[in-house]
Amino acid sequence: MVLDDVFGDIFSSVDAVALFSPSGSYYERFADLDELDVVVVGTENTVGAETFIELPLEFGDVAERIRFGLEGGLEKGVIEDGDVLACATSVFGDGIDTVSRVRADGEIRTGLYDLFAKSRPEPEVIKAVLELAIELGKKGQKGKPVGALFVVGDAGKVMNKSRPLSYNPFEKSHVHVGDPIVNVMLKEFSRLDGAFVISDSGKIVSAYRYLEPSAEGVDIPKGLGARHMAGGAISRDTNAISIVLSESDGLVRAFKAGEIILEVDPEAY
């Protein structure tokens, strides 16, 4: 076996195996692997694995996907700083087709996992809003790129640090992100300026809010506009996180505590 000699380096003496969204039968094959820990990473625990790390999104970028998985594993204590993992994931097709050798490094923590798991709003809500922003970025409003700002969580405080720009279309309504009709509504309302305010449990509290946080000490990259500044500042001033879709470069960015935690290109999904 010549190939094993060459590629053997990739999976020799690893501490654990991380399977990214494995199929049931694929996972079974690892069941009687005694000397290694098997960690399953994916959007859903379809195989009923014992150690499971949930991905908030089916990350298109493999490096991002693996980084998030490792960060989640470190955070949960499933893997330790310095462990070497063989990460099996899919790059081209539906099934697992790639193995890469990665060293879990506690230093490079970006807070990506914290953004979902340790934020005030529920992870499903953040996930739904992020998906919404990505979809909005992909399609735009009638073909034209749109910008949008979603402030998620700590809604009471956010409401007290903002004022209405117009009548609130969500007044006395009880819609939640993830409800089927909501995506269309939000798309329509994103035409007007202002932020969407969403509560911890995902209720859409208001649209057309003008945010008035104190922008002291918020440091965002130069070149980003007022929308990003407002989003960054409100996430620093309250316990909310903000998800911003940029009108100019089309990227979706998530802010927590005034810092950019996540930057994704909607086109990549």
Next chain:
Amino acid sequence: MDWQAFIDEPAVIAAAVLALGFVVGYLVGRLNKELLTAAGVAEAVEGTPFERTAQSLGTSTVELVARLSSWFIYGIAILTALHIAQLLNTDDFWLRITGFVPRLFVAVLVLIVGFIIADKLELVVSEYFRGVKLPEVAIIPKVVKYSVLYVAVVIALAQVNVDVLALLILLTVYAAGIVIVGTFAFKDFLVSSAVGIYLLLNQPYGIGDRIRIGEQAGIVQEVDIFVTKIEADDEEFIIPNRKVFDEGICRVREQ
């Protein structure tokens, strides 16, 4: 012997009825199968133990029910034929049989449906409780399953004229017990949800308002059907909606 006389012969009519009965029975069976499949019954019962048992016997729930209806019609055809041919010339027997066959049919159908509903409910309930990592909770799906089965069995037995009075009394006691315990245990939830509906419809306060309920004051963060969450500087109060009505709402004006 002319043609007319041949047709009037009871044996010929009986044979014709028999043939017709078999054809109709077969067609009804097929039709039932198509209807049940189109109605998505096959997918609905998938994964239930009943379906799995049926599968292991080389059949399926849909097929069983369809075949049951066929058999029912075959049975009627055979009995009618026997009656016409006057092979069994006892009206008393005939009356009893015609009364009993449909009941037996319904009883079997009720049992099958009962088994499937019980299995399905067990699956749904255990799925619902899967998030609760408490081993004792595993008993609830079982209780649900056997309660449904019990009702199905009582109905089926009553159909075939078995005396079920004692079983019915047991059922009544059980149901009354559940209702009484339920209302007692969930009284606060009922009151809270009634108030919650009012709060959601009329919105005397909304997210972001500063309010005081009894001793607790702060900014409203969340209102749902059972509780209101209000947050002060470093405390978050989760107040049952029942209490909101008991204490009254105080809206704090901004200076």
